[in-house]
Amino acid sequence: xxxxxxxxxxxxxxxxxxxxxxxxxxxxxxxxxxxxxxxxxxxxxxxxxxxxxxxxxxxxxxxxxxxxxxxxxxxxxxxxxxxxxxxxxxxxxxxxxxxxxxxxxxxxxxxxxxxxxxxxxxxxxxxxxxxxxxxxxxxxxxxxxxxxxxxxxxxxxxxxxxxxxxxxxxxxxxxxxxxxxxxxxxxxxxxxxxxxxxxxxxxxxxxxxxxxxxxxxxxxxxxxxxxxxxxxxxxxxxxxxxxxxxxxxxxxxxxxxxxxxxxxxxxxxxxxxxxxxxxxxxxxxxxxxxxxxxxxxxxxxxxxxxxxxxxxxxxxxxxxxxxxxxxxxxxxxxxxxxxxxxxxxxxxxxxxxxxxxxxxxxxxxxxxxxxxxxxxxxxxxxxxxxxxxxxxxxxxxxxxxxxxxxxxxxxxxxxxxxxxxxxxxxxxxxxxxxxxx
Amino acid sequence: xxxxxxxxxxxxxxxxxxxxxxxxxxxxxxxxxxxxxxxxxxxxxxxxxxxxxxxxxxxxxxxxxxxxxxxxxxxxxxxxxxxxxxxxxxxxxxxxxxxxxxxxxxxxxxxxxxxxxxxxxxxxxxxxxxxxxxxxxxxxxxxxxxxxxxxxxxxxxxx
Amino acid sequence: xxxxxxxxxxxxxxxxxxxxxxxxxxxxxxxxxxxxxxxxxxxxxxxxxxxxxxxxxxxxxxxxxxxxxxxxxxxxxxxxxxxxxxxxxxxxxxxxxxxxxxxxxxxxxxxxxxxxxxxxxxxxxxxxxxxxxxxxxxxxxxxxxxxxxxxxxxxxxxxxxxxxxxxxxxxxxxxxxxxxxxxxxxxxxxxxxxxxxxxxxxxxxxxxxxxxxxxxxxxxxxxxxxxxxxxxxxxxxxxxxxxxxxxxxxxxxxxxxxxxxxxxxxxxxxxxxxxxxxxxxxxxxxxxxxxxxxx
Numbered sequence: 001x002x003x004x005x006x007x008x009x010x011x012x013x014x015x016x017x018x019x020x021x022x023x024x025x026x027x028x029x030x031x032x033x034x035x036x037x038x039x040x041x042x043x044x045x046x047x048x049x050x051x052x053x054x055x056x057x058x059x060x061x062x063x064x065x066x067x068x069x070x071x072x073x074x075x076x077x078x079x080x081x082x083x084x085x086x087x088x089x090x091x092x093x094x095x096x097x098x099x100x101x102x103x104x105x106x107x108x109x110x111x112x113x114x115x116x117x118x119x120x121x122x123x124x125x126x127x128x129x130x131x132x133x134x135x136x137x138x139x140x141x142x143x144x145x146x147x148x149x150x151x152x153x154x155x156x157x158x159x160x161x162x163x164x165x166x167x168x169x170x171x172x173x174x175x176x177x178x179x180x181x182x183x184x185x186x187x188x189x190x191x192x193x194x195x196x197x198x199x200x201x202x203x204x205x206x207x208x209x210x211x212x213x214x215x216x217x218x219x220x221x222x223x224x225x226x227x228x229x230x231x232x233x234x235x236x237x238x239x240x241x242x243x244x245x246x247x248x249x250x251x252x253x254x255x256x257x258x259x260x261x262x263x264x265x266x267x268x269x270x271x272x273x274x275x276x277x278x279x280x281x282x283x284x285x286x287x288x289x290x291x292x293x294x295x296x297x298x299x300x301x302x303x304x305x306x307x308x309x310x311x312x313x314x315x316x317x318x319x320x321x322x323x324x325x326x327x328x329x330x331x332x333x334x335x336x337x338x339x340x341x342x343x344x345x346x347x348x349x350x351x352x353x354x355x356x357x358x359x360x361x362x363x364x365x366x367x368x369x370x371x372x373x374x375x376x377x378x379x380x381x382x383x384x385x386x387x388x389x390x391x392x393x394x395x396x397x398x399x400x401x402x403x404x405x406x407x408x409x410x411x412x413x414x415x416x417x418x419x420x421x422x423x424x425x426x427x428x429x430x431x432x433x434x435x436x437x
Numbered sequence: 438x439x440x441x442x443x444x445x446x447x448x449x450x451x452x453x454x455x456x457x458x459x460x461x462x463x464x465x466x467x468x469x470x471x472x473x474x475x476x477x478x479x480x481x482x483x484x485x486x487x488x489x490x491x492x493x494x495x496x497x498x499x500x501x502x503x504x505x506x507x508x509x510x511x512x513x514x515x516x517x518x519x520x521x522x523x524x525x526x527x528x529x530x531x532x533x534x535x536x537x538x539x540x541x542x543x544x545x546x547x548x549x550x551x552x553x554x555x556x557x558x559x560x561x562x563x564x565x566x567x568x569x570x571x572x573x574x575x576x577x578x579x580x581x582x583x584x585x586x587x588x589x590x591x592x593x594x595x596x
Numbered sequence: 597x598x599x600x601x602x603x604x605x606x607x608x609x610x611x612x613x614x615x616x617x618x619x620x621x622x623x624x625x626x627x628x629x630x631x632x633x634x635x636x637x638x639x640x641x642x643x644x645x646x647x648x649x650x651x652x653x654x655x656x657x658x659x660x661x662x663x664x665x666x667x668x669x670x671x672x673x674x675x676x677x678x679x680x681x682x683x684x685x686x687x688x689x690x691x692x693x694x695x696x697x698x699x700x701x702x703x704x705x706x707x708x709x710x711x712x713x714x715x716x717x718x719x720x721x722x723x724x725x726x727x728x729x730x731x732x733x734x735x736x737x738x739x740x741x742x743x744x745x746x747x748x749x750x751x752x753x754x755x756x757x758x759x760x761x762x763x764x765x766x767x768x769x770x771x772x773x774x775x776x777x778x779x780x781x782x783x784x785x786x787x788x789x790x791x792x793x794x795x796x797x798x799x800x801x802x803x804x805x806x807x808x809x810x811x812x813x814x815x816x817x818x819x820x821x822x823x824x825x826x827x828x829x830x831x832x833x834x835x836x837x838x839x840x841x842x843x844x845x846x847x848x849x850x851x852x853x854x855x856x857x858x859x860x861x862x863x864x865x866x867x868x869x870x871x872x873x874x875x876x877x878x879x880x881x882x883x884x885x886x887x888x889x890x891x
Contacts, residue, residue: 206508256511257510295456322459323460324460325504338463338469342458342459471797497644498793500748500792523645534796537641541645549609550606550637550641552609574608575634582703583703591646591648
């Protein structure tokens with residue numbers, strides 16, 4: 001069909017996956033560029049989704065596989081866009097592909113290389129709560145289900161020694177001779193779907209993150225509670241490995257802040273905290289769970305009902321108040337804080353076994369670099385700017401380049417998917433015009 | 438919008454930014470024992486209930502620990518608001534803690550909050566600066582000028 | 597190292613042991629303390645009455661130090677905080693400086709901002725340094741465990757620059773360790789002594805101080821170390837009253853000003869450090885120290 005019937009999608013999370021499938025199903029050739037070894041994004045790391053309590057990876061994986069098998073989608077993992085020329089309808093996109101050091105045509109995903117690899121580094125997919133090897137699969141449902149060797153930690157690639165993986169790989173798939181590749185792709189339009197990163201709350205020292213063992217972030221909690229997590233689905237206190245009998249969540253950590261952190265609301269934390277609170281109660285029925293909130297933002301379809309369910313069926317306690325200082329009891333690593341219940345004005349103290357910080361969710365840290373390459377504007381928080389936010393919420397400051405998902409602004413999964421389909425439609429219009437000549 | 442004067446925050450203390458999260462009251466040590474809730478003070482200012490605040494007892498309950506202004510995520514500085522209200526109440530001739538007058542008088546008369554005290558050890562032996570070998574420290578050279586300057590400071594614009 | 601020693605009000609008129617111990621240890625650490633005549637109250641207690649008065653009083657003390665070409669060493673947390681706040685505001689507001697200087701002119705003084713405001717913690721950990729402190733010791737406090745009480749004004753408001761990190765202070769801990777003792781984290785360590793509340797409601801202030809003492813009680817500390825006369829007065833001078841108010845006769849916590857503890861490890865006699873004037877049960881702790889040092 002020619003270059004006009006091609007689209008480059010940047011980012012392999014749910015937004016990029018949905019956009020790619022929508023386009024590919026309509027006969028458009030899609031090049032999905034993902035910088036990590038697997039697609040899936042942050043959604044693949046969640047245990048469940050709100051408000052439906054679906055298993056996140058269970059509903060995501062079929063889409064991931066569809067992407068992989070779709071005849072119209074070229075999946076470029078370990079890849080990044082490095083240069084863009086041209087304009088709407090006629091872009092030339094340069095994509096740099098990093099070597100996987102594993103031959104994609106030979107690897108059968110058996111995992112022997114990883115089991116033999118002597119290197120251990122913090123596992124990003126487990127939020128650093130456990131380790132992985134240099135030769136690794138990002139997570140069990142990775143797509144492509146092909147191992148890759150992390151060039152920053154591999155002993156051979158950094159120091160010229162080892163190569164144990166090669167010795168044990170029966171498929172002969174290890175290939176240290178692989179080199180970075182570069183391709184120039186002709187595309188009618190580009191869809192940006194770079195997703196989100198999490199805010200590290202260490203600067204907010206009053207909350208004790210990284211100072212007190214039993215203070216964790218919400219995404220860390222998801223990994224601690226999910227079946228494929230570092231504790232295989234057992235929610236255990238980091239300090240003593242026991243089940244927490246009491247858990248508190250603190251909302252708006254680094255969000256809605258005019259001092260440290262970000263001024264905007266991350267949109268989904270009230271809901272994901274509710275979801276996580278339900279999960280804790282499901283895992284540990286005796287646990288007392290409290291959510292310390294500032295405003296309960298349950299604005300979407302089924303949201304308020306979900307919160308009510310958490311409160312009435314699962315006994316989750318909701319308190320409108322924000323702790324100022326978290327204290328650790330040296331004797332049992334328990335955490336305590338004073339708080340004002342702002343509804344009643346009472347000052348009370350609470351003690352919990354585990355404290356969860358619901359931190360701000362930010363646009364991808366790579367957006368700055370990408371925006372410069374794409375020649376588009378970002379706002380002061382690194383969200384992609386819409387010249388007409390009202391009537392063209394998926395546009396960017398360059399014609400032919402569209403954005404969807406969290407990189408456009410804070411939102412949940414259903415809205416992300418809706419936007420992905422929207423970006424598809426706008427993309428299609430660019431193509432239609434280009435093909436007309 | 439009412440301006441709350443402060444000579445540190447010349448444009449007035451920024452109370453509009455408060456979203457009532459309550460972090461200030463959560464950390465306030467006075468709140469644990471008394472009525473003061475910095476969050477509520479800010480809310481009342483936002484609603485324009487200045488007179489009620491100036492006449493309240495609780496604006497005097499502040500321990501001046503600065504926790505509220507250190508931790509406020511909206512840069513509201515409840516402490517500056519409370520001080521601004523306190524100063525305004527004094528200027529308006531409304532009741533305030535007597536001890537402040539005692540201290541103020543002492544500073545006016547001898548430049549310090551109190552005169553040299555006699556202290557005692559466990560055996561009820563008494564000591565003073567001289568008997569402990571401490572140097573004799575002199576007050577301001579010109580006490581009249583000092584007092585004049587002190588009095589003049591009460592006439593400054595609060596903002 | 598030469599500073600104008602600024603004592604504020606309470607150390608100068610009542611808490612003589614703080615002054616004694618500070619003069620003794622600083623002399624041995626090579627720090628010269630100069631007495632500047634004319635120092636007055638820093639104005640901290642008058643903030644509630646009239647903020648400009650606090651500004652005037654803090655600025656005049658800085659102006660006096662400036663006139664002698666010296667930085668001002670404020671031995672009290674409260675003084676250090678108020679003078680630092682005033683300096684911070686003045687150094688950013690020329691209009692305010694003009695207004696202040698109008699007042700100062702009545703006394704023939706002028707503020708230009710040349711003098712810095714120094715804290716005991718800064719001088720000891722920075723200018724003197726832990727190594728030099730260690731070298732000056734003749735005996736150590738190994739086996740002793742102290743609760744550092746920083747005091748609100750050593751911690752906050754961080755925007756004007758304080759000697760300690762407001763949420764995770766470490767400097768006083770390091771200085772206690774320099775003496776060979778252990779300085780441990782305890783959950784109430786950032787809590788306020790309640791002193792300023794005493795102006796309005798002394799009973800609540802005492803309860804506040806008592807809550808902290810009660811909590812420390814069961815944690816195996818040999819004493820509490822303070823660096824502020826307000827905090828010192830609450831926990832030491834008023835410990836007996838506090839015990840009655842919070843109905844906890846079990847509170848027996850020796851309270852030392854850091855310079856007193858430092859002086860003891862330098863080999864100085866307890867009386868020279870004014871320890872006979874401490875009203876908290878310091879004799880118990882000192883007896884144990886002396887036993888350890890004899891044996």
